[in-house]
Amino acid sequence: MKYQALYRKYRPKNFDEVSGQKTTIKILKNSIKNKKIAHAYLFYGPRGTGKTSIAKIFSRAVNCLENNNGIQCEKCNNCLLSNEKECVDIIEIDAASNNGVDEIRDLKSKINFVPSELKYKVYIIDEVHMLSIGAFNALLKTLEEPPEHIIFILATTEFNKVPTTIVSRCQTFEFMKINENDIEEKIKEISIKEQIKIEHEAIEEIAKYSNGGLRDAIGLLEKAIAYSEDEINVNTIKEISGNISNKELENFLTIFENKNIELILKKINEFYNSGVDLIKLVNDLIEHEKNIIVNQKQYDTNKCLIIKKLDELVNNMKKSENPKIIFEVTLLNMMLDSEIENNNKNITEKKEQTEEIKKVNSEQKQNIKNNLKEIRVSNTLCNPEKQIIIDIRAKWNELKNLAFDTEYGNLARLLSSDIVPVAASKQNIILTSKLVGLSEQINNDIYKVDKIFEKIFENKYKVICLSENEWNQYIKMYKQDKNSFKYTEEHDILKNEKTSLREKARELFEEI
Ligand SMILES: Nc1ncnc2c1ncn2[C@@H]1O[C@H](COP(=O)(O)OP(=O)(O)O)[C@@H](O)[C@H]1O
Ligand SMILES: [Mg+2]
Ligand SMILES: [Zn+2]
Structure with missing residues (x-):
């Protein structure tokens, strides 16, 4: 016998063999029992939850002559006929493989013929959202005045892409994930x-x-x-x-908690090279942390904060062309973030020391960073020039030339994919980022960004990156009073941003 894929071999043959989808099945069975058949059904929901299977089952059950409680008898003439592959009255159209215009046109021309063998002619249109506009229109016409003996079953994974004119003519059923x-x-x-x-x-x-x-x-x-x-x-x-075992997850989290930058980057590379889906890895980490909180049954602010940051990270990774870099940069930042304290009991002396340094430095650093931001924004907006920003945008793609540079590659890729330049003066540029937290990450490396811009745009610019929110605030201020933005010289103290840990992170990050 020909080999048959397991999922086909075990396609449910009647309503009783279907897992889940209880409400849908109940309604469909009742409509058969009570002979209240709609002309068009729309099944929607995630893939592999039984839409096609139930469409096939329904098309046979509705035609059975001795139907018992919605279950076809498998003995009557119709059941035997509808079980044949060549059955001409159950027609399956896969809109994904052809866009359906011909099929639907063909269907329209044949639609007024009575079924050849069965009670009902059933058209199953799978992945109906893929139909072309022309096919949709043709379908709509037939749905407006469907002949008595015709039933349409439309199925889709993307409900939102089905025109409302079609949806409104169908009885709809949402298919749930199976528990x-x-x-x-x-x-x-x-x-x-x-x-x-x-x-x-x-x-x-x-x-x-x-x-x-x-x-x-x-x-x-x-x-x-x-x-x-x-x-x-x-x-x-x-x-x-491609799943990661709990042991590996725990191992990874320990490295994270111990703030071992070198090892964490190595691990990420290992996962990446063995084909692990990094977004899934972050989701697994979230799940793991969540389970720990639930099992501890006590509120752990630290873990909650980590979960929140990881959740933002997942969203950012999904939007980014460079999920790996976002992953690395964010994780490093989290490790260096003094907000996330270390709960590990066996704190080594070395680490106590770094914690100490961090506490002293973090406030100061934040001030310096905020200062720098204010100054650079001010310096841009006190003298903005449209032509410069137009020129910069025109050359933006050239950032990609630096994509594989050992020193600037990571940043250049981030800039070219997730950052937009919004304002510039002769010496300053303002960038914005849609991704949460990314602007801060860019600003942590802002002197390097300056260098990148110097290389690409052949001018010494002082750059700053804002979140969209921050940028909108500044626009508001600008509209209210342009003159509130004054030019201030950047002082050298700003360059004394010394954090041994962060420096170390940078060096390491660039090495890998
Ligand atoms: N609800 C379900 N009950 C039993 N088997 C199912 C169910 N959903 C999916 N399957 C299994 O998965 C296969 C594909 O299901 P299918 O009905 O084509 O899903 P969908 O059309 O929703 O993508 C079936 O042949 C069957 O083996
Ligand atoms: Mg299907
Ligand atoms: Zn039957």
Whole structure:
């Protein structure tokens, strides 16, 4: 027999075999029982949750002549016919593979023919959001006056992309993620039927990994079967799913808590090189920290702060073209941030010392940084020149030329992908960043940014980066009173920003 992928082999054949989606199934069964069939249904929700499966089941159940409580009998003439691959009255159109104009046109021309064999002709249009505008319009016409014997079942993972004119003509059903227990049960059931030995913990890991999608869960099981010679264990699942074990996560967090900059950058590189999805890694760290808080049952402000920062980090990474750099820079900053105190009990002397230095320096440093920001913004806005900012924007892409520079590469990439220049004078430039916290990170390296600008734009600029919020505040001030911005000479003390730790971080960061 031809090999069949497991997820196909175990496609549910009737409503009772479906996991979850209880409300949807109840309504569909009742409509069959009460003979109140709508002309168009729209199924939407995440992938692998049963939309296509239920569409197929419904199209057969609704045609069964001896239907019992919504479950087709599998014996009547219609059930036998609808089980055939060549059944002409159940038509599946995959809008993802063709944009459907021809199919829909074809459909329109045939639509008034009565079903050849069954009670209802059912059109299943999968990934309906992919239809072209032309196809949507054609579909809309048929939905406006659907013939008695026709049922449309539209399915999509992207509800928002389906025109409201279509949605409003359909009975809609939201498909939910399938809960972990149900997924575990299904995986167990399939393992037994396939006579596969699998640890319970491995089943749990599959359920956790698949995030509510049964198709992904079954896919992972299939991969694990191909991979293991003996019983499938939890480590195999972690390995093939690219997941990081709890032990590794703990190890990583210890390095983080010990503020070992060198090691943390090395670890990140190791993860990165072995193909770990860094965004997923941060999500795992959040989950791990959260579990610790829950288990401790006490409010841990430090951990909560870390979670909050990691959460911002995930959002920033998703928006960035350089998630790895954002990850590294943010983690280093968190390690150097005196707000996040170290809770580790066995504090070494060396670390006490650095904590001490940090406490003394942090206030002073913040003042210096704020000062510098004010001065540079002021110096830009007291004499802004439109042409300069236009010229800078025109050459912005050239930042990419520095992308692989050992000294400036990281910063240049950050600048070119996530930063926008908004104002400039002859000697100053203001940048803004949409990403939370990124402007501060840039400012931590602002003298280096100055150098980058000197290289690219061939002029000695003093640069400063603002968050969008800060920039909006300044615009407001500017509109109220331009003259409040005065020119001030930058003093040399500003360059005495000495933090041994931060310096060290920089050096290391550039080495890697
Ligand atoms: N709710 C579910 N109950 C049982 N199996 C499911 C369910 N959802 C998905 N599956 C499994 O995943 C496979 C793909 O599901 P499918 O119905 O095509 O998902 P969707 O159309 O929502 O992406 C099915 O063949 C089945 O093996
Ligand atoms: Mg589908
Ligand atoms: Zn039947």
